[in-house]
Amino acid sequence: MVKVRLAAPVLQQNEEAARENRISFQKHGIFVLNLMSSPGSGKTSTLERTIEHLAGSLNLAVIEGDIYTTRDAERIEKRGAPVVQINTAGSCHLDARMIKPALEDFDLGKLDLLIIENVGNLVCPAEFDLGEDARAVVLSVTEGSDKPMKYPLIFRQAQVVLINKMDLLPYTDCDLPLLEKELKSINPELELFQISARENTGFSPWLEWLKKQVKIKKQTADQTS
């Protein structure tokens, strides 16, 4: 008889590693964001702008998840943020066990905010807790307004959706009111921010949201220390 191994142990091991990561983030009062999207939506571009805007106000570090290459990490390094690249060598998502050794490369005591760019994929990354505090999805208007309903899990579990490439909206058939309505129907708590990473527009509400989360995290870490 063919033996079937259930995926549960994998997810269970991941949960244990995620718990350890979370303890480490809590100890240092670091707010951690898992940034996800399909390939090419603009995760790295959004990060580049975010680093630019937060320079001098928050200490931000980045973990770059990619199947192959160090290209995104090189882009982030140019902006002056500490960055570690994780190559998953074929795997379609990051998991918590990959994050743990990467943390050794940072001076955690000096960080306020860690953003983890996940592998470009709207399905698998949603399944794996990395120990983060929140999840944000970048969704560009060029992808079509039907994507939330087709890939609801990632949007259900997120706190934020950054609707990117707003500069291209006039050239697409994206129905923005419908897109926002369907996102809210999947997850009424979602914060929606319209941005253009190319044009550097719409970033203020997103930056304010990030700063608020960092402040809350610091306060809870102070209380528990």
Ligand SMILES: Nc1nc2c(ncn2[C@@H]2O[C@H](COP(=O)(O)OP(=O)(O)O)[C@@H](O)[C@H]2O)c(=O)[nH]1
């Ligand atoms: N027109 C336009 N292009 C963008 C915008 N954001 C990113 N891009 C382009 O989209 C492509 C993919 O961006 P990237 O940040 O690498 O996406 P990632 O794969 O999600 O990290 C690149 O060619 C970017 O220059 C935007 O707001 N507007």
Ligand SMILES: [Mg+2]
């Ligand atoms: Mg990228």
